[in-house]
Amino acid sequence: RIQVRYKRLLALTSYLFTHPHTQWSLTELSAALHVAKSTLSEDLLFIKGILEETGQGTVVTHVGAQGGVMFVPALDRVRASETLAAWTARLTEPDRLTADGFLYMTDLLFEPRMIEPMGELLAFPFRQQKVDVVATVETKGIPLAMACAKALGTDVVLIRRDSRLSEGSAVSINYLSGSSRRIQSMSLARRALGRESRVLFVDDFMKAGGTARAAADLLGEFGAQVVGAGVLVATREPTHKLIGKFWSLLEWDETLSTVVPSVWAKDLCAERKGDTDDRH
Amino acid sequence: RIQVRYKRLLALTSYLFTHPHTQWSLTELSAALHVAKSTLSEDLLFIKGILEETGQGTVVTHVGAQGGVMFVPALDRVRASETLAAWTARLTEPDRLTADGFLYMTDLLFEPRMIEPMGELLAFPFRQQKVDVVATVETKGIPLAMACAKALGTDVVLIRRDSRLSEGSAVSINYLSGSSRRIQSMSLARRALGRESRVLFVDDFMKAGGTARAAADLLGEFGAQVVGAGVLVATREPTHKLIGKFWSLLEWDETLSTVVPSVWAKDLCAERKGDTDDRH
Numbered sequence: 001r002i003q004v005r006y007k008r009l010l011a012l013t014s015y016l017f018t019h020p021h022t023q024w025s026l027t028e029l030s031a032a033l034h035v036a037k038s039t040l041s042e043d044l045l046f047i048k049g050i051l052e053e054t055g056q057g058t059v060v061t062h063v064g065a066q067g068g069v070m071f072v073p074a075l076d077r078v079r080a081s082e083t084l085a086a087w088t089a090r091l092t093e094p095d096r097l098t099a100d101g102f103l104y105m106t107d108l109l110f111e112p113r114m115i116e117p118m119g120e121l122l123a124f125p126f127r128q129q130k131v132d133v134v135a136t137v138e139t140k141g142i143p144l145a146m147a148c149a150k151a152l153g154t155d156v157v158l159i160r161r162d163s164r165l166s167e168g169s170a171v172s173i174n175y176l177s178g179s180s181r182r183i184q185s186m187s188l189a190r191r192a193l194g195r196e197s198r199v200l201f202v203d204d205f206m207k208a209g210g211t212a213r214a215a216a217d218l219l220g221e222f223g224a225q226v227v228g229a230g231v232l233v234a235t236r237e238p239t240h241k242l243i244g245k246f247w248s249l250l251e252w253d254e255t256l257s258t259v260v261p262s263v264w265a266k267d268l269c270a271e272r273k274g275d276t277d278d279r280h
Numbered sequence: 281r282i283q284v285r286y287k288r289l290l291a292l293t294s295y296l297f298t299h300p301h302t303q304w305s306l307t308e309l310s311a312a313l314h315v316a317k318s319t320l321s322e323d324l325l326f327i328k329g330i331l332e333e334t335g336q337g338t339v340v341t342h343v344g345a346q347g348g349v350m351f352v353p354a355l356d357r358v359r360a361s362e363t364l365a366a367w368t369a370r371l372t373e374p375d376r377l378t379a380d381g382f383l384y385m386t387d388l389l390f391e392p393r394m395i396e397p398m399g400e401l402l403a404f405p406f407r408q409q410k411v412d413v414v415a416t417v418e419t420k421g422i423p424l425a426m427a428c429a430k431a432l433g434t435d436v437v438l439i440r441r442d443s444r445l446s447e448g449s450a451v452s453i454n455y456l457s458g459s460s461r462r463i464q465s466m467s468l469a470r471r472a473l474g475r476e477s478r479v480l481f482v483d484d485f486m487k488a489g490g491t492a493r494a495a496a497d498l499l500g501e502f503g504a505q506v507v508g509a510g511v512l513v514a515t516r517e518p519t520h521k522l523i524g525k526f527w528s529l530l531e532w533d534e535t536l537s538t539v540v541p542s543v544w545a546k547d548l549c550a551e552r553k554g555d556t557d558d559r560h
Contacts, residue, residue, distance in 0.1 A: 006286060010327065011334045013290055017297040018336075018356060022393070032358070050287050056294055076298060078312075095471075102446035107472060110436035112429055113302070139418045139438070143426050149392055156390035158419070166382035191375075192387060 008035060012043055016059070016071035021153030025068040044069055073151075075124050076117065081269035083117040084261045087250055090114075091233075091259040103252060103259075105233070109140050109204055118249055119147020121265060122202065122230045125247055126152065129227045132197040133157050137186055137215055141203040144232055148202050157199070159215055163187035171221050175214035186211075188218055197224045206231040206248065209241030216243060233259070288315060292323055296339065296351035301433025303348040324349055353431075355404050356397065361549035363397040364541045367530055370394075371513075371539040383532060383539075385513070389420050389484055398529055399427020401545060402482065402510040405527055406432065409507045412477040413437050417466055417495055421483040424512055428482050437479070439495055443467035451501050455494035466491075468498055475503045486511040486528065489521030496523060513539070 011033055026037045035043070048059040057073040087108065090096075096104050108114045122144065131152050136145035137159040149156045163170035167189035174185045193199075201215050212229045219226055234241070234248035237255070249265045252258075261269075291313055310317045328339040337353040367388065370376075376384050388394045402424065411432050416425035417439040429436045443450035447469035454465045473479075481495050486509075496506045514521075514528035517535070529545045532538075541549075 006289060006326075007330050007333075009286060010289060010293055010330050011336075013293055014297060014331070014334075014336050017294055018353075019359075046286075047290070050290055054287065054291055056291075079298065098446065098448040100445050104447060104469075104471070106438060106447055106469065107435070110426070110429075110438055112426060112435065116430075139422070139440075142419070142422045143436075146390070146392060146423050146426065149390075150396075155387070155392065156423075158386060158390055160419075165380050166378065167384060167386055168378040189384075189386065191384070 008033075008039070009043055009047065012040070013047055016047070017073075020057075020071050020073050021150075023062065023068040023070045029069070075120055075268070077269050077271065080117045080121045083114060084121070084249065084265060084269060086114065087118070087232075088259050088261060091250070091252070092257070097257070101254075103233070105204070106140060109143055109232070112143075115143045116147045116150075118232060119144050119149075120151040121268065122232075122247065122249060123148045123151035123200075124268060125264070126200050126228055126230075129200070130198055131200045131227060133193065134200045134202050135159060135193075135215060135219060136202050137161070137211055140205070141231075144204055145202040148200070148230070152200070157188070157192050159218065160187045160189075161185065163189070167192070171218065173214060173218050173221070175210060175217070177208075177210050184211075184214075186214055186218055188222070193219070193222045193224060195223045197222070198227050199224045201226055201229040202231070203229075204232050206234040206241060206243075206246065208238060209243040209246065212246065213242040234262075288313070288319070289323055289327065292320070293327055296327070297353075300337075300351050300353050300430075303342065303350045305348040309349070355400055355548070357549050357551065360397045360401045360545075363394060364401070364529065364545060364549060366394065367398070367512075368539050368541060371530070371532070372537070377537070381534075383513070385484070386420060389423055389512070392423075395423045396427045396430075398512060399424050399429075400431040401548065402512075402527065402529060403428045403431035403480075404548060405544070406480050406508055406510075409480070410478055411480045411507060413473065414480045414482050415439060415473075415495060415499060416482050417441070417491055420485070421511075424484055425482040428480070428510070432480070437468070437472050439498065440467045440469075441465065443469070447472070451498065453494060453498050453501070455490060455497070457488075457490050464491075464494075466494055466498055468502070473499070473502045473504060477502070477504045478507050479504045481506055481509040482511070483509075484512050486514040486521060486526065488518060489523040489526070492526065493522040514542075 030037045030040050044059055051057050055074055060070045060072055098104055134145050134149040135157045145156045163172055170187045170189045172187040174183055177184050199219050216226045229243050229246040231248045233250045233252050236251050236253045248262050251260055251262050306317045310320050324339055331337050335354055340350045340352055378384055413434055414425050414429040415437045425436045443452055450467045450469045452467040454463055457464050479499050492509045499506055509523050509526040511528045513530045513532050516531055516533045528542050530539050531542055
């Protein structure tokens with residue numbers, strides 16, 4: 001009998017882990033796992049208790065006709081902390097600087113194991129912000145934006161460098177790039193974003209903040225409210241960016257050639273499990 | 281005591297689920313979870329049994345100095361099948377065709393819940409192919425390529441439309457686009473790909489196959505072997521593509537305005553759990 005119960009609990013647990021942020025009615029879950037609803041309710045309560053106690057997340061229950069249960073994972077602080085350390089180590093490898101003084105990081109941005117924990121970490125400050133959608137400008141910020149959106153249980157809206165025939169009519173803006181002082185443009189398909197959306201802007205890199213500023217302006221054309229801007233790496237200089245508040249996971253000091261975790265990211269990883277996790 | 285054992289099993293299960301395709305020595309796992317190695321071995325065996333019985337994956341053990349245990353998730357056929365159905369339904373919504381006859385699907389490509397199960401499905405035929413890396417051409421295939429790479433436990437290499445100063449020296453090729461007959465170019469940073477890699481090419485869309493053909497040529501310049509090409513949607517016409525064999529999850533018939541799952545994808549979802557899963 002103990003075997004049977006473990007088996008049922010583990011099957012349910014792994015089901016929840018593979019479908020985070022997904023709401024299930026008890027009827028759906030009971031059909032998927034071949035367990036009676038009454039047993040399921042009891043098991044869910046038990047699992048919820050252990051997930052919270054071990055700081056792994058929680059099971060949220062919504063009652064009513066649209067109701068159901070949903071697994072909300074907590075931030076995996078150990079993994080986030082290890083991944084932050086791996087980023088600082090790999091970005092300070094001797095051959096990371098190109099001949100033109102750029103920090104090469106395209107390879108790391110496209111490694112699932114390197115980018116997913118960073119997306120989860122970047123999403124954390126925005127958990128309570130009712131973000132409708134994560135926006136990014138093509139190309140290199142896409143994996144980070146996807147990981148961030150997944151952690152928030154939402155989707156990504158892609159701002160293009162040129163408008164595309166395949167996306168129908170679009171709104172475009174031109175802007176002066178903050179660091180290179182060249183005229184650049186970005187464009188968003190009209191159908192891509194509903195009115196009055198709450199948007200989190202995510203990108204891989206920020207220097208002067210011109211891209212983030214322009215994206216905020218473009219999103220403003222859709223009546224969107226930008227609730228925040230988050231990047232993987234920001235340069236230390238200029239300290240004053242063209243966008244007000246922003247969150248960066250790593251700081252690159254071009255003069256000293258150092259890459260260090262930002263203070264908030266380090267602090268967040270160092271907090272004890274469950275200290276600040278929202279309990280919904 | 282039941283509480284204690286379940287808590288331990290749950291911690292271990294969730295640890296394995298959040299680190300798929302990652303090899304751990306028993307020493308590392310025992311330190312991370314504060315559990316004696318002997319207990320751990322027993323627990324792993326127990327979990328392996330349940331994962332296999334419920335068709336959720338397996339725990340692979342490699343013995344020897346380089347050895348350890350690794351969680352290999354199985355293809356979630358139910359989720360893949362439901363997601364295939366959701367794609368066909370959403371791609372045949374009345375407003376999916378733009379005024380210029382393009383099938384708008386950018387929004388869906390950037391929804392984590394819509395794209396991840398598709399990446400897992402597309403990865404399945406290549407599980408035994410020792411894929412070193414997944415390659416894609418920017419931009420819209422990136423989320424699919426990332427999901428596919430994650431399912432294979434590997435990384436993505438990004439082919440650019442233009443070479444970037446920030447990525448150092450690059451190899452570029454020009455080619456004639458298969459459908460529009462325009463000259464296009466693509467470029468890959470020299471440092472992005474090692475010699476003799478086994479590469480899976482992934483993209484969101486294929487019509488004539490010109491992009492896949494050009495990517496294979498470019499990858500060939502690096503001595504890479506392209507073990508396959510996979511796309512989310514392929515047009516029915518032309519039936520003869522510029523690349524030999526390819527795998528598409530969905531087929532779009534432009535004349536009939538229908539989108540249907542491909543035969544192999546449907547068959548794969550319909551197989552009973554565990555029928556063909558590799559057991560390593």
